[in-house]
Amino acid sequence: MPMEHAEIISLVVASATGxxxxxxxxxxxxxxxxxxxxxxxxxxxxxxxxLGYAPAVRG
Structure with missing residues (x-):
C-alpha cells in the first residue's frame, strides 16, 4: 500500500523581503x-x- 506524503516548504522571510x-x-x-x-x-x-499562515514551532 503506497504511503501518502506531504511536501514541506520552508520559507524564511527577512525584514527586507517581507x-x-x-x-x-x-x-x-x-x-x-x-x-x-x-x-x-x-x-x-x-x-x-x-494573513492566516501558522507560525512554525522552533525546537
Missing part, C-alpha cells in the same frame, strides 16, 4: 500547500500569522 516573502507564501497557499512562516523578525512572523 513583502516578497508574503507574496510567495500567498501563492503557495493558493496552490494548496500548507505554509508555515518563520522569520528572524517577530513583526514579519506576526504579519504572516495575521
Amino acid at each position: 513583502t516578497a516573502g508574503s507574496a510567495i507564501a500567498a501563492r503557495l497557499h493558493r496552490d494548496g500547500y500548507r505554509v508555515f512562516a518563520t522569520t528572524p523578525d517577530a513583526s514579519n512572523t506576526d504579519r504572516l500569522t495575521q
Whole structure:
C-alpha cells in the first residue's frame, strides 16, 4: 500500500523581503500547500500569522 506524503516548504522571510516573502507564501497557499512562516523578525512572523499562515514551532 503506497504511503501518502506531504511536501514541506520552508520559507524564511527577512525584514527586507517581507513583502516578497508574503507574496510567495500567498501563492503557495493558493496552490494548496500548507505554509508555515518563520522569520528572524517577530513583526514579519506576526504579519504572516495575521494573513492566516501558522507560525512554525522552533525546537
